[in-house]
Amino acid sequence: MAKNKGVRLVITLECTECRSNSAKRSPGVSRYTTEKNRRNTTERLEIKKFCPHCNKSAIHKEIK
Known part of the structure; x- marks a missing residue:
């Protein structure tokens, strides 16, 4: 049987x-x-x- 997903999600951050x-x-x-x-x-x-x-530190937001 398959295990449940758990609480950790893999997300993508975009500039x-x-x-x-x-x-x-x-x-x-x-x-x-x-x-x-x-x-x-x-x-x-x-x-x-x-x-x-951008060659600098910038805010990266989570995308779908």
């Missing part, structure tokens, strides 16, 4: 500045994958991480 900024260093959008606890963090995650396309 918010790359989506809206057309004048950037290189084309593309920075994405990171990470896990979050479904019970502790019910809302969407926002983390400040380095974006190689």
Whole structure:
């Protein structure tokens, strides 16, 4: 029988500045994958991480 999924989810974080900024260093959008606890963090995650396309630290938001 299959086990249940558990409380940890694999999510994708996407740079918010790359989506809206057309004048950037290189084309593309920075994405990171990470896990979050479904019970502790019910809302969407926002983390400040380095974006190689913007060449600076930017806010990365959780996407579907």
